Amino acid sequence: MPVSLAERLRELIRRAGPITFHDWMRAALYDPSGGYYQRTDLERWGRKGDYRTSPERSELFAATFARYFARLYDELQRPEAWTLVECGAGSGRFAAGVLRALAERFPRVFAATRYVVYDASFDALRRARQRLTEFGERVEFCADFELLPASQGIYFSNELLDAFPVHRVVQEQGGLSELYVEVGTGGGFEWSTGPLSTRRLSEFVRHFSIQLAPDQIIEINLAIEDWLVQVAARLEQGFLITVDYGAEAVELYDPVRRPQGTVRAFSRHSFVDDLLVQPGEYDITSTVNWTQVKSAGEQLRFRVVDFASQDKFLLNAGLLEEMGSMLEELETVAAKLSLSTSAREMILPGGMASSFQVLVQKREQ
Numbered sequence: 610m611p612v613s614l615a616e617r618l619r620e621l622i623r624r625a626g627p628i629t630f631h632d633w634m635r636a637a638l639y640d641p642s643g644g645y646y647q648r649t650d651l652e653r654w655g656r657k658g659d660y661r662t663s664p665e666r667s668e669l670f671a672a673t674f675a676r677y678f679a680r681l682y683d684e685l686q687r688p689e690a691w692t693l694v695e696c697g698a699g700s701g702r703f704a705a706g707v708l709r710a711l712a713e714r715f716p717r718v719f720a721a722t723r724y725v726v727y728d729a730s731f732d733a734l735r736r737a738r739q740r741l742t743e744f745g746e747r748v749e750f751c752a753d754f755e756l757l758p759a760s761q762g763i764y765f766s767n768e769l770l771d772a773f774p775v776h777r778v779v780q781e782q783g784g785l786s787e788l789y790v791e792v793g794t795g796g797g798f799e800w801s802t803g804p805l806s807t808r809r810l811s812e813f814v815r816h817f818s819i820q821l822a823p824d825q826i827i828e829i830n831l832a833i834e835d836w837l838v839q840v841a842a843r844l845e846q847g848f849l850i851t852v853d854y855g856a857e858a859v860e861l862y863d864p865v866r867r868p869q870g871t872v873r874a875f876s877r878h879s880f881v882d883d884l885l886v887q888p889g890e891y892d893i894t895s896t897v898n899w900t901q902v903k904s905a906g907e908q909l910r911f912r913v914v915d916f917a918s919q920d921k922f923l924l925n926a927g928l929l930e931e932m933g934s935m936l937e938e939l940e941t942v943a944a945k946l947s948l949s950t951s952a953r954e955m956i957l958p959g960g961m962a963s964s965f966q967v968l969v970q971k972r973e974q
Contacts, residue, residue: 614643614889619792627789629806633798634872635774637888639729645889646730646772667951669928671706672935674850677926678707678763679715681848685761690721691847692762697769698726701737708744714934725758727751757843764840767852770902771894773832775872776810780821785811788826790885798885807831817900822864828872828895834905841909841972849911849970852919855897871896902968911970919965920956928955 618636622628638645678693685691695704704726711719724747726737734750741748751757777788779802786802787810793799805811813829814821821827840849861867874881876891884893903913915922932952939945957963 611642614640615798615887617643618790618798618888619796622790622792627791627801627803629776630788630790631774631776631806633790633885633888634893637893638772638774640889643889645892647732648889649732649735667948667955668706669932669935669948669952669955670923671703672710672931673923673926673928674703674765675707675710675715676931679711679718680926681763682715682718682721685847687717688721688761690723690761692723692725692758692760694725694727694757694760694762694764696727696764696766697772698728698737699733701726701740703767704737704748705740705744708741708747710931722747724748725751727754727757729754754839760844761846762844763848763850764844765850765852768854768894770830770833770836770851770853770897771855772892773830773836775828775830775832775895776806777826777828777870777872778805778810778814778821779826780823782823785814785821798888800885817858817862819858819862821862822868825864825868826870827862827867828870830895830898830901833897833901837902837905837909837911841911844972846974847972848914849906849972851902851968851970852965853897854965855899855902858898858900861896861898861900899966899968903970906970910973912973913968914971915967915969917967918963919967920963922967923955928952 614636617640618628618633636644639647641647682688682691693707698704704724708719708722708724711722724744726734726741726748727750728734728737729752731752734752738750779786779788781802785805787805789801789803790798791801809831810829813819813831819827837849855861861871872884872893872895874884874891874893881891899916903916906913917925929952932948935948936945939948
């Protein structure tokens, strides 16, 4: 019988000592055999899963972005060939929606498009392949970031950065410490503190002038900067579009509003009380630092061209026009009502979309 991820992590800690939460979270999410995103026996998406992303809530999400992509295609002087790379593509629902919308409404853009589905999860790629068979060789699948094309086009992600493993740092009396995971006397995972595992953490705190209160805990997502470097090495001309939930640094590290940071876990659309209880069984995320994303991007010649809440962005990108076109094509009252209801979820104040943001950055020559 295979050894569980939890038991393997316990054995590692007993043998080598406590590990950083960053390493624990990376294993919990991405371990090849037991990580949450790699498992084939879990229903992660949709009502029956642990979370629902915007593409699953409404087909308008992908269709509106397809309209926006067509606008960017024109801005790039309508190249004969360009590439759309979706990073963290999941089950392929967004890709399917974009490609159908381009084929139906923007055939010239569709004819020039190569769509690359990238995901670190082989299970997600398997599901995406099944969903996208109708598009044949128009779509490529990739599990290795190093193999993604250097190209003219767009790199797009939706709820990707929040799933990168993070370091947790705490302000103790003697200075900054890092949170580690150890095994308690009862065999369960427990928190402990130790020295910072990399100098980049203290450099990060200095760079963003973060003043932590006593015992305050924050997350530092160094993987965001590493990811941006990788994208910059491949995207020669075009746009980087990032959709996620985040905050500027001054708000994100506010000791009054977020004294314990933002990392949390979800199972069946509910919060998991104990982050460490059962690695590999639930999703773990943290709020994105948009100040960091913009600052790191500027160093790599990514210029911010748009930054807005998701609801405002979708309205400006033509959601209502897209809804009007779709309503004309629907035949039943029930289908039209369903589309209108999903549209309201996308744009109503206080809805899910208002808590997400869209950052558009253009790669400068």
